[in-house]
Amino acid sequence: MNTNIFASRHIGVRPDELPEMLESIGVESLGQLIYETIPNDIQLDADLNLPPALSEYEFANHIQNLAQKNKVFKSYIGLGYHEAILPAVIQRNVLENPGWYTAYTPYQAEIAQGRLEALLNFQTMISDLTGMELPNASLLDEATSAAEAMTLLYAVRSKSKKKAKANKYFVSEEVLPQTLALLQTRAEPLEIELVIGNHENFDFSEEFFGAVLQYPGVKGKVYDYEAFCKKAIETDIKIAVGADILSLVELEAPGDWGVDVVYGTTQRFGIPLGYGGPHAAYFATKEEYKRNIPGRIIGVTKDLDGNPSLRMALQTREQHIKRDRATSNICTAQVLLAVMASFYAVYHGPKGLKFIANQVHKKAVSLANQLEKFGIYQENELFFDTISLKTNAKAIEKVATANGINFYYPDEETVVISINETTSVEDLNSIIAVFAEALQSENKQIKDLLPSIIETSALKRTTAFLTHEVFNSFHSETSLMRYIKRLERKDLALNHSMISLGSCTMKLNAASEMLPLSNPQWGNIHPFVPVEQAAGYHEMLNQLEDYLTEITGFSATSLQPNSGAQGEFAGLMVIKAYHEANNHFNRNICLVPSSAHGTNPASAVMAGMKVVVVKATDKGNIDIEDLKAKAEKHSENLAALMVTYPSTHGVFESSIKEITGIIHEHGGQVYMDGANMNAQVGLTSPGKIGADVCHLNLHKTFAIPHGGGGPGVGPICVAKQLVPFLPSNPVVKTGGTNAISAISAAPWGSALVCLISYAYIRMLGAEGLKSSTEYAILNANYVKAKLNQHYPSLYSGERGRAAHEMIIDCRDFKKNGIEVKDIAKRLIDYGFHAPTVSFPVAGTMMIEPTESEGKAELDRFCEAMISIREEINTCTKEEKENILTNAPHTQTMLTSDHWDFSYTRKQAAFPLPFVEANKFWPSTRRVDEAYGDRNLMCTCAPIEDYIME
Incomplete structure (x- = not known):
């Protein structure tokens, strides 16, 4: 056996076992089986054009060389992303442990009690810090959570006769730019009108169903929103608040103001920056909205003996039952990252979090005080970790960059600096040195930290948090290690036995693919750094896009969507943009087979389309006659067909090219759901069958581990005519020449875990990928x-x-x-x-x-x-x-x-x-x-x- 060939490690069947398996199936060769499985007219004519396969050792050297092309600056950019310290005990025992990262979504609760408990801890942490009644078990990122908050508030407005037809949503100018971009993406198809402005001048008119605030604001100012919230409640305007999780340790909980949703990210609870993700967002609301909450909720129940047990509560609702009446297409979470964040809170406890938050705040106070001695005006009267300085931003940027430091520069006269958990007094003095050099002033160093200014503020937190025993018991490494192990033993993962989940592809997540995730040269890069600082990332991401484009037979790829459901939405939004660019604003009918996953019709509705269901035959295939009839009936308004291939029933339908041809004949585009791509790679492709766009589940076909229910990546690959519409980002330019607005918060979505799929393709090569299929x-x-x-x-x-x-x-x-x-x-x-x-x-x-x-x-x-x-x-x-x-x-x-x-x-x-x-x-x-x-x-x-x- 050639030990350099990774495919021999990835593929489980040994060569000497193949003849017996073929005999059991009733074929003479693997080639005969493929011939009898895949229709001849869609089989590829040539091998994939991919680089030669690397051995595991060669890949380790290659990825390390790429990592060294990244420049890891000290980044104080903020904007919802902050460098954090991942405790080694969590890194080794969770992030790097297949007992945690290879588990599946906890649909079988009896063998998932460990991660369910960790997620219940996560929910408790969120509920305590936000002051809200009902948290979920995480969402994809902060911007997605903000968008889900808006659509929830839009859905529940009908409970008020006065607001039943209101369609305006107030967006504070203090929200993060990536949040605003995603709100714009999600609002337009639903005909929600966003009104952006200063919350202090808001008129509370009846046309508004909701409002969103940022706490602290985009440049760090902490506002007292209590009066605003009181007036909004009086006028029946629902309120969402985006809140920094660490600041809530020091600041009053938004739930105390009577708000309806609090959302944000838990990234700074020990999760690497990873050039944008994956990170576990949080979402918490009122219990009265439990039937509208997006994502998953972990709940307490009992077993047959009456003993307490945990499960996913209300787990079959929303898109699976409501389908085209769903308000959200979210069917996943960021479980692995939520688990890590929860263990971070368990490890530090309330006293530890208080120490961390207080140190961050006092360092920001001390820095502001020292910089004001240069004659610089600091805008924020009250702040937690971020200061906003009026000065010559260009001069500061030049010196800061030369010294390996990144700040946020919203305009030429403003420098915004966000302090984080990793910032030392030495780091503060390096920042001061930059200003001294740029402004040609005397360099005065900080020796001692100044006291908190929040302590004397009316917004000081007075309510207790994390009082439960679990957050006050495991503060030594020994005790936490044993607690993590105790929970791990309750969960069945791939390191125990096969998990043969249809449509979920629980394959090997090779250690050699996972190891780069622990490298700080990949982990410690802010998503909004200048692109030249992330040269290694961009070489990897660009190549991965090219590989996926080749594999799918299309023209371009966007890695931005950070889940399969978001990929569905992105693909449909690109199709919508294409039709509108051709002045076909009337094309809004989406044909969806009756067998489709519930996220398909939910995504279509989110994209502003009307769903028309296509029947299935007794054999489980699309009913061609019904498809023809409905395509003909809706010809003038046909936007798209959503099709899964092979079908949801696990069959290669021989009529697939006829199906795609019918849609094109009537002016529509074909969206292919990539859930079953593991049966296509190297043998056929979405381009070959006549599709126009597909999303891929990198956490299925391309080996990113499921992590107990996330992280996932759902990039879209598109045909030539759709390339101009690939999604953008408001901070770092991405996407096509006529790009749709953002699909996720970070420019390249969950960039860190894209390393896994990149490794998978590089080590298998064209031959290994084909063999895997x-x-x-x-x-x-x-x-x-x-x-x-x-x-x-x-x-x-x-x-x-x-x-x-x-x-x-x-x-x-x-x-x-x-x-x-x-x-x-x-x-x-x-x-x-x-x-x-x-x-x-x-x-x-x-x-x-x-x-x-x-x-x-x-x-x-x-x-x-x-x-x-x-x-x-x-x-x-x-x-x-x-x-x-x-x-x-x-x-x-x-x-x-x-x-x-x-x-x-x-x-x-x-x-x-x-x-x-x-x-x-x-x-x-x-x-x-x-x-x-x-x-x-x-x-x-x-x-x-x-x-x-």
């Missing part, structure tokens, strides 16, 4: 063949093949009293996470094994499924409790003195021999979903307060 298809068809006699497959291609995933039908088991969720829970006893349950068809399982799994693991999974099928045969409707309905079985159950079940303890816990060698114990019995929704509890408190009989 072939083996993904092989593994899915192997599982299909092994299970066919036990579980009927719901859909297959014309030659009986699946793509990279397949659906088994479990609906007939109801006659035995067994639901598909019972099979999901029983799989836990065998040490496996369940495949995707009841999507896209209720009562089914969608299985995607990925190319990273070897034959031995596939066989173990199939053994488990076959064993469960035999157990189903022993069950009857009349029997209320059986081995499946009682699953999963905990260690507490198995070691109890009482055992009243008809099956043995061994059958429950060790149903097959391989389970004994690697037993995973769920930490809770089956959770009560309905109880959790009826008694919505989303923050930490004494557990006896939650469990009610």
Whole structure:
């Protein structure tokens, strides 16, 4: 074996295992399987034009050389991004630990209690600091949170007869520029009119349904908004406040003013800058808006024994139920980053956070005082960490840049400086030296810090925060390390066993791909530095864009969208801009197949389009006749078709080129959902099938780990006619010549984790990428063949093949009293996470094994499924409790003195021999979903307060 070939490490099946697998499937070669799976007319004619594959060692040297091209200045730019200290205990035990970063979204709560607890801690932290009732478990970034706040307030305005038709939203001129850009992006399709101005002059007229404020303001000034909020409440205007998380340790909580939403980012709670992301945003609102809150909420419920358990509350609402009536398309979060931020708060506790915030503030006060001695006017009467100076900005910038320092220069007469956790007194004196040199004045150094000015302010925080035991218990490294491990043991991740989730692609996240994330030359760069300081980043990002463009068969790529759902929205907004540039403002109809993921219609509505549903045939394919009829009916107004390929049912539809041709014939554009791109790379492409734009899930096909439910990256790749409309950024120029406004806060979205996908492509090369796709298809068809006699497959291609995933039908088991969720829970006893349950068809399982799994693991999974099928045969409707309905079985159950079940303890816990060698114990019995929704509890408190009989 050539140990330099990364593909041999990434692909799980060994060469000597291939013949037996092919025989099981019923083909003579891998080439025959691909021929029988993918329609001939869409197969690529040539290999991908990509650089030769690098070995892991070669890539490590390459990425280090790239990192050295970045210039890591001391950045005091602020604007929502601040360098922070990531405690080593969190870096080593969470960020660099596959037990945390390879876990999936906690849909199976019984094997996700660890990260659910960490997220509950996150929510408690947010609720305490903001003073709000109902937090969620994070959003994509601060600007997205601001946009979600606006759309929530717009949705709930109908509760007031006076405001039911109001469509104006006041935006304080103090909001961050990237926030304003995203508000503009999201407001226009919904016909919300943004009115930007000074909050002190706002007239509170009836035309306004809401307002957004920034606390502190864009240049650091801390305003007392209490009077504004009082007047807004009196006039029934809903209020959102963007608040700096660390400042809330020192400043009064916005919730005390009666506001409706508080949002922001937790980046400065120990998360690297990473040239813009990923970072966990936060969002908190009033409990009365719980049915409108975007994203995910972690709630407390109980299990079958009445013991407290955690789950995702209200988890199937919003886009999955409402679809085209949804107010948000958000279906993910930034779980890994939220977990890290929560551990940061646990590690430091309220006293530690108070010390950090107080030090930051006193350093800003001391710097302002010293700089005022140069005769410079400092604008902010009250501030937390940011000062605004009236001076010759050009002269300061020249000297600062020469000394490796970045400030924010909003105009030629203003220099804004934001102090952060890493700023030392020595750093302050370096800043003072810059001003002394630029202004040719005497350099006077700071020796001692001045006292806080917030302490004597009316806005000083007086309410307690982080009072729960968890934030006051783990302040030594030993104790936190053990707490992190305690939670990790409750979670099943890829480091334990295969996670065969259809449409989610839980593949290997190689250590060699992950290691660069810990390098400060990648981590400590502010997203708004001059681009020449990020030369290494831009070489990597530009090449990644080129690679993705080549892989998709398109003309250009934007990496800005930081989730798949945001990629959907971005793609549709680009299509909308294209039509409008051609004066086709009437084109607003979006055709969406009935089988589409719920985010598809939700994204279309967010983009200002009207959804028309296209039927599916009995075989799960798009009904061509229905498509033709609806394309013809809406020909004049047709904007787009949204299509997933291979289909949501795991099939390469042979009529795909006919489908895309019909849309083009009627003047529409084709958006391809890239959720199933793992079945295309190197074999076919969105460009080949006739699509015009697609989004890619880098956290699926291109190996960015799911991290327990995020981070994700959802770039869009577009055909030639759509290139001019790729998204922009208000601070750093990006995008096309006729760019739409921003899709996410940072110019290149979550740039730091793009390193992973870059590594994935560079180490696999064209041949390795193609092989990965072939083996993904092989593994899915192997599982299909092994299970066919036990579980009927719901859909297959014309030659009986699946793509990279397949659906088994479990609906007939109801006659035995067994639901598909019972099979999901029983799989836990065998040490496996369940495949995707009841999507896209209720009562089914969608299985995607990925190319990273070897034959031995596939066989173990199939053994488990076959064993469960035999157990189903022993069950009857009349029997209320059986081995499946009682699953999963905990260690507490198995070691109890009482055992009243008809099956043995061994059958429950060790149903097959391989389970004994690697037993995973769920930490809770089956959770009560309905109880959790009826008694919505989303923050930490004494557990006896939650469990009610």
